[in-house]
Amino acid sequence: MAHDHTDETHHAHIHHDPDQPQEVDEAQLRVRALETILVEKGYVDPATLDSIIDYFEHRVGPHVGAKAVARAWVDESFKRALLEDGAAAIQTLNLVPRIGDHLIVVENTPMQHNMVVCTLCSCYPWDVLGLPPTWYKSAAYRSRAIIDPRGVLTDFGVALPESTEIRVWDSTAETRFLVLPMRPANTESLGEDALAALVTRNSMIGTAVPVGPSA
Amino acid sequence: MAHDHTDETHHAHIHHDPDQPQEVDEAQLRVRALETILVEKGYVDPATLDSIIDYFEHRVGPHVGAKAVARAWVDESFKRALLEDGAAAIQTLNLVPRIGDHLIVVENTPMQHNMVVCTLCSCYPWDVLGLPPTWYKSAAYRSRAIIDPRGVLTDFGVALPESTEIRVWDSTAETRFLVLPMRPANTESLGEDALAALVTRNSMIGTAVPVGPSA
Amino acid sequence: MNGVHDMGGMQGFGTVCPEENEPVFHHVWEGRMLALQRAMGFTGAWNIDASRAAQEQLPPADYLAASYYKRWALGMTFNLLRSGLVDPIEIEAGHAISPPAKVARVMRGTDVLRAFTRGKFSRDTGTKPSFCVGDTVRARRMNPDTHTRLPRYARGCVGQIEAVRGCHVLPDTNSLGTGENPQWLYTVVFSGQALWGQSADPTLKVSIEAFEPYLESA
Amino acid sequence: MNGVHDMGGMQGFGTVCPEENEPVFHHVWEGRMLALQRAMGFTGAWNIDASRAAQEQLPPADYLAASYYKRWALGMTFNLLRSGLVDPIEIEAGHAISPPAKVARVMRGTDVLRAFTRGKFSRDTGTKPSFCVGDTVRARRMNPDTHTRLPRYARGCVGQIEAVRGCHVLPDTNSLGTGENPQWLYTVVFSGQALWGQSADPTLKVSIEAFEPYLESA
Numbered sequence: 001m002a003h004d005h006t007d008e009t010h011h012a013h014i015h016h017d018p019d020q021p022q023e024v025d026e027a028q029l030r031v032r033a034l035e036t037i038l039v040e041k042g043y044v045d046p047a048t049l050d051s052i053i054d055y056f057e058h059r060v061g062p063h064v065g066a067k068a069v070a071r072a073w074v075d076e077s078f079k080r081a082l083l084e085d086g087a088a089a090i091q092t093l094n095l096v097p098r099i100g101d102h103l104i105v106v107e108n109t110p111m112q113h114n115m116v117v118c119t120l121c122s123c124y125p126w127d128v129l130g131l132p133p134t135w136y137k138s139a140a141y142r143s144r145a146i147i148d149p150r151g152v153l154t155d156f157g158v159a160l161p162e163s164t165e166i167r168v169w170d171s172t173a174e175t176r177f178l179v180l181p182m183r184p185a186n187t188e189s190l191g192e193d194a195l196a197a198l199v200t201r202n203s204m205i206g207t208a209v210p211v212g213p214s215a
Numbered sequence: 216m217a218h219d220h221t222d223e224t225h226h227a228h229i230h231h232d233p234d235q236p237q238e239v240d241e242a243q244l245r246v247r248a249l250e251t252i253l254v255e256k257g258y259v260d261p262a263t264l265d266s267i268i269d270y271f272e273h274r275v276g277p278h279v280g281a282k283a284v285a286r287a288w289v290d291e292s293f294k295r296a297l298l299e300d301g302a303a304a305i306q307t308l309n310l311v312p313r314i315g316d317h318l319i320v321v322e323n324t325p326m327q328h329n330m331v332v333c334t335l336c337s338c339y340p341w342d343v344l345g346l347p348p349t350w351y352k353s354a355a356y357r358s359r360a361i362i363d364p365r366g367v368l369t370d371f372g373v374a375l376p377e378s379t380e381i382r383v384w385d386s387t388a389e390t391r392f393l394v395l396p397m398r399p400a401n402t403e404s405l406g407e408d409a410l411a412a413l414v415t416r417n418s419m420i421g422t423a424v425p426v427g428p429s430a
Numbered sequence: 431m432n433g434v435h436d437m438g439g440m441q442g443f444g445t446v447c448p449e450e451n452e453p454v455f456h457h458v459w460e461g462r463m464l465a466l467q468r469a470m471g472f473t474g475a476w477n478i479d480a481s482r483a484a485q486e487q488l489p490p491a492d493y494l495a496a497s498y499y500k501r502w503a504l505g506m507t508f509n510l511l512r513s514g515l516v517d518p519i520e521i522e523a524g525h526a527i528s529p530p531a532k533v534a535r536v537m538r539g540t541d542v543l544r545a546f547t548r549g550k551f552s553r554d555t556g557t558k559p560s561f562c563v564g565d566t567v568r569a570r571r572m573n574p575d576t577h578t579r580l581p582r583y584a585r586g587c588v589g590q591i592e593a594v595r596g597c598h599v600l601p602d603t604n605s606l607g608t609g610e611n612p613q614w615l616y617t618v619v620f621s622g623q624a625l626w627g628q629s630a631d632p633t634l635k636v637s638i639e640a641f642e643p644y645l646e647s648a
Numbered sequence: 649m650n651g652v653h654d655m656g657g658m659q660g661f662g663t664v665c666p667e668e669n670e671p672v673f674h675h676v677w678e679g680r681m682l683a684l685q686r687a688m689g690f691t692g693a694w695n696i697d698a699s700r701a702a703q704e705q706l707p708p709a710d711y712l713a714a715s716y717y718k719r720w721a722l723g724m725t726f727n728l729l730r731s732g733l734v735d736p737i738e739i740e741a742g743h744a745i746s747p748p749a750k751v752a753r754v755m756r757g758t759d760v761l762r763a764f765t766r767g768k769f770s771r772d773t774g775t776k777p778s779f780c781v782g783d784t785v786r787a788r789r790m791n792p793d794t795h796t797r798l799p800r801y802a803r804g805c806v807g808q809i810e811a812v813r814g815c816h817v818l819p820d821t822n823s824l825g826t827g828e829n830p831q832w833l834y835t836v837v838f839s840g841q842a843l844w845g846q847s848a849d850p851t852l853k854v855s856i857e858a859f860e861p862y863l864e865s866a
Contacts, residue, residue, distance in 0.1 A: 027718040028677040033742035034721060035680055037734055040744035043691055043751055049683035051760045056682065057672050060764070100766025102813065119656030119799050121700055122716065127766050131682070134674075135666045137716045139490070143658035146801065146854045147432075147573060147844055155664040165851045170656065172797045173833055173857035174769040175813055202666070242500040243459040248524035249503060250462055252516055255526035258473055258533055264465035266542045271464065272454045275546070315548025317595065334438030334581050336482055337498065342548050346464070349456075350448045352498045354708070358440035361583065361636045362626055362650075362791065370446040380633045385438065387579045388615055388639035389551040390595055417448070433660045434652065434708070441793045442651045442708060490652070490660060494709035571845035575659045585845075586804045627789035627803075 061130035062201035064095045065178055068105075068128065069204065070196035073183040083107060086178060090128060099127050102175040106167070108206075113164050114179045115152075115206030117145035118171040125176035129201055136205065146170060156207045168206075179204050184212030276345035277416035279310045280393055283320075283343065284419065285411035288398045298322060301393060305343060314342050317390040321382070323421075328379050329394045330367075330421030332360035333386040340391035344416055351420065361385060371422045383421075394419050399427030431483075431575050432582060434490040439583040439626070460499040467502055472537035472545055476509045479605035483577035484508040552596040553612035560614070560642055565591045567618060568648035569640060577605035580644040588648045589620035592637060600641055614642040649701075649793050650800060652708040657801040657844070678717040685720055690763055691751035694727045697823035701795035702726040770814040771830035778860055779834060783809045786866035787836070787858060795823035798862040806866045807838035810855060818859055832860040 038044045068090045072079035081089040086103035103125055106114040118124065119142050124132040135141055144152050149166045153159065160166070169177045181203040187195060190213075202208035253259045283305045287294035296304040301318035318340055321329040333339065334357050339347040350356055359367050364381045368374065375381070384392045396418040402410060405428075417423035437443070455461040471478065484505035485493070496504060510516040515531050537545060561567060569584040579601045595615040603611040622634030655661070673679040689696065702723035703711070714722060728734040733749050755763060779785060787802040797819045813833040821829040840852030 024675060024677075027681075027715065027721060028675065029742075030718075030721050030725075031677040031681045031684070033739065034684055034724065034728075036743050037738050038684060038688065038728075041734070041748040043693075043733065043748065043754060044684060044687040045754060045756055048687060048755050048757050048760060049680065051757050052683035052686050053673075053679040055760060055764060057679070061672075096764075097761045098765040101768050101770060117656075119801075120654055120797060121703070127764070131672055133667065133670050134716070135664050138664060139655055139658075139661040139712065140664045143655040143661045144664070145656075147657045147659075147840075147848075149852060150849060152664050156666060163851065165853060166849070167837075168852070168854045170799065170854060170856045172799060173813070173816060173819075173859070174767070175833070175835075175857050176766070207664075207666075239457055239459075242463075242497065242503060243457065244524075245500075245503050245507075246459040246463045246466070248521065249506065249510075250466055251525050252520050253466060253470065253510075256516070256530040258475075258515065258530065258536060259466060259469040260536060260538055263469060263537050263539050263542060264462065266539050267465035267468050268455075268461040270542060270546060272461070276454075311546075312543045313547040316550050316552060332438075334583075335436055335579060336485070342546070346454055348449065348452050349498070350446050353446060354437055354440075354443040354494065355446045358437040358443050359446070360438075362439045362441075362622075362630075364634060365631060367446055371448060378633065380635060381631070382619075383634070383636045385581065385636060385638045387581060388595070388598060388601075388641070389549070390615070390617075390639050391548070422446075422448075431659045432657055434658070434712075439650055439791065440652070440708070441649045441791075442705060444707070487660060489662070490658070491709060491712035494652075494712060571843070572847070573657065573659075573844045582800075625789070626791045629790070 056131055060096055060127065062199075062204065063196070064090070064093075064130075065125070065128040065201075065204045066196040066199035067093060067095055067192075068178075069180055069199045070192045072180055073187075073195055074192050079180075082180065086128075096127060100176065103128065103178060104169075104175055105178045105180050106169065107180045108182045110182070111165060113160055113166050113206065114177075115145060115149055115166065115168045116171060116177040116179060117142060117168060119143070119146060120170075120172060123171035123174075123176065125178050127176075128178055129204060133201065153207065156202065158207065158209060179206045181210050184210045186212040186214070271346055275311055275342065277414075277419065278411070279305070279308075279345075280340070280343040280416075280419045281411040281414035282308060282310060282407075283393075284395055284414045285407045287395055288402075288410055289407050294395075297395065301343075311342060315391065318343065318393060319384075319390055320393045320395050321384065322395045323397045323424075325397070326380060328375055328381050328421065329392075330360060330364055330381065330383045331386060331392040331394060332357060332383060334358070334361060335387060338386035338389075338391065340393050342391075343393055344419060348416065368422065371417065373422065373424060394421045396423075396425050399425050401427040401429070431486055431577060432573055433486045434493050435486045436582050438581045463499045463502050463506075467506060468545065469537045470506065470510075472541065473533035473535060475513050475515055475533055476607075477604055478549065479577060479599075479601040480509060480607065481505060482601070483605040484512075486577060551599045552615075553599060553610065555597045555612050557597065557614070559594050559616075561591045561594070561616060561645065561647075563591050563594060566648050567591060567616075567640075567645040569618070569638075570644055570646055572644070574602065576602065578602050578644075580640060581638060583625060584618075584620065584638050584640075587620050587624050589618045589624060589637075591616050592619045593617040595639065598641070600643070602641075602643075616640050616642070616645065618645065649704055649795060650791055651704045652711050653704045654800050656799045681717045681720050681724075685724060686763065687755045688724065688728075690755035690759065691753060693731050693733055693751055694825075695822055696767065697795060697817075697819040698727060698825065699723060700819070701823040702730075704795060769817045770833075771817060771828065773815045773830050775815065775832070777812050777832040777834075779809045779812070779832075779863065779865075781809055781812065784866050785809060785834075785836060785863045787856075788862055788864055790862070792820065794820065796820050796862075798858060799856060801843060802836075802838065802856050802858075805838050805842050807836045807842060807855075809834050810837045811835040813857065816859070818861070820859075820861075834858050834860070834863065836863065 086105040087099040122137040198210045301320040302314040337352040413425045597612040598615040600611040619637040622630035815830040816833040818829040837855040840848035
């Protein structure tokens, strides 16, 4: 019942789509008022707000994690360092000013697939992946990832072998998790940049698997 | 923090007061539409709907339970029968057509105070108490009664001795519970009807204690 | 189903607000809704467990935002559509469009008093209960995504059988329409500390009404 | 606090809907809100645990109905009022009315890059951890009505210590402003069946990051 009600109850719903115009208008007005007050009070500097937004829109993002993954695929000693201390290893790539402590990199293998969630809020390794996607912050993902991860993977079109162990990491503290996906087949000839292009954000959260070029 | 936010967050709330005009209008239209459809389809008979409403507004109510409690206070053999089989005992009072099975009467004593809740919906012994009050159906009561019953009692202005055991009955099946409160002091001279007048609905749910006349 | 309806032990819903001299209904439509629910229940189109299940599958934000009788209206709409008694287009239009489906019976004025006996849910199965009064049991960790009446707060906790209530219709299957499947029903009592930990009120005891498949020996 | 934010294991929220080529922000105000949060965090007026706690105390229906950044706005409003940095009348008016309170520092353009290092929460306490890798532990049944990071689904369940992460600031006290109170932090792994019962996926393992006060030997 939990999974098949979408159509049948369509007409029974009160609509609370967070993106509906009313919610947007109300939130927009509220945030504008907050900004006005905080700037007038001198607690925040408007030019600094612009810089912060710029940072998240243009500086940090999944390309950081992807670069680290690709390097680990081609450089076994980097991979060992990454698994030993994710923050320190990625720091050496000089991609962002500094990676936060306790970034834990977990490696997918044919025996074990890793997935990351934060059931209590939406903790996310933003220093290596940028801001989390909406689905990561959704109640659907936060609630189901730990009890029905294969169902969640189905929502992403991912079907793992029945024998693969699924390990879900709930980010309940200030440790952060990055999945090191398996290098796809048919990538022997690819260089590091081409490999990095195969590494999607979702594959570093554990809801996707990188796909190589067709043979 | 959970208990003191009412004032401070007043301005931060989106308002979802279920009795706000928008909700009432929407619900009223929906229910009117349902009634129209179901009557037109012939599944329900409008005159019968009126009789049902009349029954709940005028025939059944806490006076039924109160009469049983008062009788138990003055008649020890009735009290034993009530505790043995609540439905059968109340049936003998001929107050309502028939009491549903598995009405379980639980007796307050100086050692134990009983409270009834339904955490999963709002199951209630309506054949002896009528329809449940709004507070009984509220999330606040359903959630807190089993983890913080003394806090809930404080909301009702009831303070029990620290040593009194509090027994909360969660109505998770089709058994129903009625609290038999303790007879208050200074009621030796009162007849059964006068006693019944002291027995409030809340005292039969366990969120109040009957009060006798001042000495 | 682990839904927001299963709210025992949740915190943050604020204080309980009793209303002085509360009327039976606050709005006329509430009484109409109650009557519709009773009248449709009488038709046998769905059972009470399916009624509860329909409310539980409402989107959680809707469940919490709606008033009690509005939830009934939303749940009934779900069951009317699911049972095929009403078409979606009729809900949109607010009146009947297609011919009625067949229902087992329609409540008439003369049925009202009889209909106000609460249903009987105990069944004689000829089986024997597995537990007796005084037995120590553990509420199972079970998390069906369909209707169940074992609240989450009790799962995994150890308590005592206090009463054996007879064999009753099992809501878990009855709500799905897969049978009454009667099971022994027990009152199981837990200490507050078994449920909530060492800092719980030492004078607290909480009981649930638990069907035998919800329990295991402990 | 046992709130709706603690949603691990809940059912009925529907399917997960990934969005192709999702933008960093869907609306301009979302970026402004994020920036305000970062800039106010820099002032030291409240810590990140108090930020989370503020969102958790939103009325549950509001929490579920609000979008992610709207929850941030509501939580920040709560903390601005609570900390006395802003008056209720200013929130109503939408502009400053009373003189500013004092904050420890204001973020300037030159601080931005530095401020984007995620905070360091480990602390050197000179204590020794009570558990080692491989130990069997039980997550305590504890139900504080204030902020905690032990999710409900794990409470009472038995798992194994898989890693010792060092001593970290305890959110339970830090959120209340009663101290960093650093505690040993462990990765504790549970089988799906330990969490969800016998019918759980046998290939599932779930770990939480658990502070020592959340655990007991088992």
